[in-house]
Amino acid sequence: MINDAQEFRKDFPLLAQNMNGKPIVYLDNGATTQKPESMIHAVCGYYGGCNANPHRGAYALSVEATDIYENARERVRKFINAKKSNEIIFTKNATEALNLIAYSYGLSNIKEGDEIVITISEHHSNLVPWQHVAHAKGAVLKYIYLEEDGNLSEEDIQTKITEKTKLVAVTQVSNVLGLVNPVKEVADKAHSVGAVVVVDGSQSVAHMAVDVQAIDADFFAFSGHKMLSPMGIGVLYGKEKLLDAMPPFLMGGDMIEYVEEQTTTYAELPAKFEAGTQNVGGAAGLTAAVDYLEKLTFDRITAIEKDLVDYALPQLRELPFIELYGCDTKRDNKTGIITFNVKDVHPHDVATILDAEGVAVRAGHHCAQPLMRYLGQNATCRASFYFYNTREDVDRWVEALKKVREVMHLGA
């Protein structure tokens, strides 16, 4: 069988635990992944053996902390194939990275009457900041809508992006529909009218090989915690030329060159965007996570996730009370995210009932309220796989689903 996940499961201490008295079936990887022991050790090792404030102290420990931090930057550069390591800015998470772009690039470059184009399937983190910029600058916020099968409308990509467009923001993989978007095509169209393109990689980097140069992203953002790393470390990639011309986002220590009483000159990239003491422990964890993923290879990760989806979907389709979203794509672009509802049962009740069976899924609007409205749903459930999930996990999930209507006194 393609999925020898048992081999990986021993690397993840949490997966050996029970939830509500049953071995945990963790299917909320789109929200955050579990953590391998090697990553946990890297973080503990940093705090237990090398902790110091990087960049400032003139002593060996501080130099070591600086090395760990800068090594993480270089590992991330290689991981997403950025040209230079100073194009990698560490942030708290993808949300902060996207806000950095909106506040720094957006507010300085978007003018009244300009257009910002985003897609209806954006997470609130790649939507609300653009609303803010549009409102603040008197710009127009336009949406690319979807085809019947959940993919971005080809027509909208070609017609919504116009000569007035200054910025296009698109997620590489929708956190609800789980479909890979044609970000290179969107970038080409954006560039043809002189707009920059912001790609949200939160749901892609942990699941597929990403090459920011190949997709020609001007900016690319992701969170570490969705790819085996600790919470609190994220990445903003930006093309050097753009980052160089942008004003700082947060001001304070470490991001300055020279401070006078009334004026300040700023540090070079990447320090210009990294004010205050940074998350070195998180960066150490991120390095260990990248090591883990590269050793495993994305070929295997995508093959395992595809196997789980191919195994689950026919079983779900056999259940007459299950409604699926984003599962009928006409392209070969489905990732390990399955969004569903149980007929006549609210998603929160479904999640509570699955929880009692030890199965963890997400229920709600998935921070994508405009998409929910577009799909005509108030809320949905979402199961999202990772390489350590097994066919047995799928079986447990499907079995639990069969109990939902009975618990709700709706008959089988």
Next chain:
Amino acid sequence: MGLENIYTELIAEESRNPENRHHLASPTVTLKGRNPSCGDEITLELEVENGVVKDASFTGVGCAISQASTSMMIDLIKGESVDEAKRLSEMFLGMIKGDITDDDALEDLGDAIALKNISNLPARVKCAVLSWHTLDNALEEKKE
């Protein structure tokens, strides 16, 4: 806590009961209640006259717990004085918070006592109290 103590037949059926789910002809207060984290949303309509809740209804979407709780609340407060509605609300919130546990002290809540076990399910407390908080806000608004 077994699920059978949460999703009792009474709660499951009440969550689908259409009786209180409609608009009023002439509401004096209409107020939305939302759980932003789940997207649950109800709109409570009250017809309050001379300090009495003459009629009440709701519309909206949400989980079984929030819908059942709302419907039961409306059954309880219809025809009661504003002060009595507030007293019941305080009692209900006390029950869900686990402050009032004695069934005798909760007798006035009638069927809504069925929601008592939600106090053992912290993740769902906000579902049970959504409509009651909305009621409190609506009655406050009415007073002004």
